[in-house]
Amino acid sequence: MYHQYRAGWLEVISGCMFAGKTEELIRRINVLSYAKMNIIVFKPKIDNRYSDTEIVSHSGAKVPCLVVDRAQEILKKVNIDTEVVAIDEVQFFDKDIVDVCEYLADKGIRVIVAGLDKDFRGEPFGIMPELLTRAEFITKLTAVCTKCGAPATRTQRLVNGKPASFNDSIVLVGAVEHYEPRCRHCHEVVDKPNKF
Template identity: 35%
Template sequence: MSKLTVFTGSMFAGKSTALVEAGKKESKEGKTVLFIKPTLDSRYSDDEIVTHDGESVRAMVIDHDTQMGMHDFFTIMGADVVLFDEAQFFTDDLVEMVSDLVGEGKTVYVAGLNTDYKLKPFETTVKLIGIADEVNVLTAICADCAKQGATVTIKTSGSDDRIELGSEDIYKPVCPECYLTSAASFKGGDK
């Protein structure tokens, strides 16, 4: 049965972990599973999805503008379940690809940030949420007050570029209450 499930939320909320767990569960049920990540995400590995906890799975890497060769296309079509990580790094072409896969009877999972550090939505993720059968909004522990419920990612250093690869060295999750004070401390963080 085809279905689209989206995992979204702030950084460090467990989106990639949920994606990996979903893929492993589908694999245990005898389904052919294919993990996909964008070329842009090379933080921990060039050809693996790696969670912040260090768990990893092999992944097909496709251009973040979702340009694929015929080999990639046939590999994807041969899978029962297709799992995309870091949706925010893909163009809107990913939305069409996911819609086509679901239309072909595939089960699809997507993980992606909902907003950038300035609270501007990542359009690709938002559009995928709009067509999803199930949306799981995950939260992290707030780096400032240590309570569960961090829904926002802010920058603590680095440039004011919208997309800048990094982890704890550049970003932290905060709850809405702490966002108002934390965002102002980073010069690039417009409220």
């Protein structure tokens, strides 16, 4: 016999760009919507790629969302009826997002977040290591390496067609930038310091 269990946990969907993280987040949101669960979807203000009031996958799937500046604003939007909190592009939030996710999960909310686990240099992205450690469930998605076809786990940044430097800033004014999925062996980072 099953006993009634307490809801509330943290799920992380991570991986490189073009791995379908937002697609998977939207799929989970839709499944829970069919079950009539009370869901609020968030994304950080920094992301204006496609839409201001929706999260949109590369394949065009979309769901409405609230755009917030800071992690703590999420707590103000959540109410007593909220059962699920979904967050896209979670890697762009300030470090308070970790405590926010933990607080909500402790309160019985199913928290589902999607985000890049590594930056273009292949280094851990901001608060992602902490979220991945604290999560009950982790889904690590891969893309396909544009060079060799292997499972891609990294995001290659190209500036004016050439691999970006380890020292390049995140925003380069006036440069033509392009990102593509690469495997460990095909991922190129110019000027990356050698440890050994």
